[in-house]
Amino acid sequence: MASSRDRQRKLARARIERRLVNRAKKIRRKRQVQAGIGAVVALLVVALGTVWLAGGFDKKPDTPPNVVAGDCAWTLRTPDEATGIRDTGNPPITPAAKAGTRTMTIATNVGQIDASLDLDAAPCTAESFAYLAGKNFFDNTTCHRLSTNDFVLHCGDPVGKGTGGPSYTFIDENLPAASAASPSASPAATNHYPAGTIAMANPGANGSQFLIFYKDGSALPPNYSIAGKVTKGLDVVEKVAKDGALDGEGKATSDGAPKTNVTITKLTVGDAPVASPSATPQSSATTTASAQ
Template sequence: MASSRDRQRKLAREKLDRQMARRAARVKRRRQIQAGVGAAVVLVLIVVGSVWALGGFDRDPEDNQAAPDVCAWTPQNTEGNANLKDVGTPETKGLPTSGTRPMTVTTNQGGPITVELDLAAAPCAAASIAHLASRSFYDNTTCHEITTEGALRCGDPSGTDLGGPTYTFYDENVPAAPSPSPAAGQPPAYPKGTVAMIANPPGANGSQFLIFFKDANPAQPAYSVIGKVTGGLDVVEKVGKLETVDNGSGAKVKPKTDVVIQSLTVGEPATAPEPAPAPSSPAAGAPSASPSAG
């Protein structure tokens, strides 16, 4: 019969064997997990490297930037100025900046007067007028002044020079001052048929605009040129000949006969036509066109 000491040794050995087996199992399981994680990391690196090599991370710099504002609209202080009319503000982004846009002004003096707005030179003025026209801002308003420079002043619903929307915007496309000794044939700053914004105060444009019925060449041009008359200039010239009376401030510039804008509309933008391709020269040996003998 085994002694009690032998049995204790046997039990201790068996216990140690079990501990060693459990420890070995844990080590094996840990190595399996590490191997699995390593394989996954390698797979991710392979996928990322493949995507990078194929240009998957290449992005246009513009994709990382918000679309820039084309125009900025400055709120007007409406306190104490009942002449301002709130019709909201135009968009600031996504505005057309090339080509032209048609504007049609129908008055009680005949017409219509058609205008081509220049979107490249004055995109903000065109956007503002289009916005105001879509709100019928100009309809049934008067052209309240015939200026001493030779232009019809319109676009103020109050007829006071102080009216407009509840926002303003900066100058665009103001002509340079004429040369002190202009060369012969140098065009005026504002040729007849020019359409320009008139700001009050200067630099803070709103809704008021000028249509020139004769050439004007001020020493310090201050009006943003926004387009030109394409039809109905005779109507503007006729209005320019109307008798004027005191407008209440001592200036004899108000038309004695009311000049009413019955409607003002702005059409959709039109892109400039592409130039026609130059005619190709005839191939060698090909007969050239020549006038037939008469």
């Protein structure tokens, strides 16, 4: 009997030991799983924290921080006296008018040039001209460049170097339609800018600088935003072009400073839009204004 009880005790003890071993294994596996989960959570917390610190959860702006956008978008730039970028603020993002035309008067030391700005096709360009004119930005600035190759008088830079402008730029408007003519076509066949056209001078980054085309047939590509057209006084520009241009050494050139100094004494833009289009650009044969 004693031996039978001993065997039973041994079996019972063995069962208890197996249960203890199995329980220890389960506890060990649970701790391992918990440790693994903890490590993963820790890694996720670190990763999410890194993304948060880097601004990954910040609300993304609809436009870059240096752009003031609405109907018009003005890209702000830092004023710099060395290059002639003047602190002007930025025009309203909603143009005062989007239909008809607006008169622009360019009074110079050699005569007056009247123009119309196209509000239908270039409302933001017209708004920029009006805004800067209201700040007297163009007053006492020189038309610093004449190109007898491209048939343009280049104006609107406050420092006369081709680098100046307001403390904002804006994108292109009213680009001329690209010509379907063959590459061998004559300039006259790809006349994107008829005589009297007023276009912005810096494609993709327009500011205050503008071009007055005084003759048909310019070979410039269709990259320049057309703001409007001269309605009276184109002969003033034609006379300046006839006198030619000078290089930095005072020698005659096809692209340089006008031999005849041209200073804008006052540029104004009419307050109210004109419903009907202005007259077509005039040449010296039809214009009634004369150089002073």
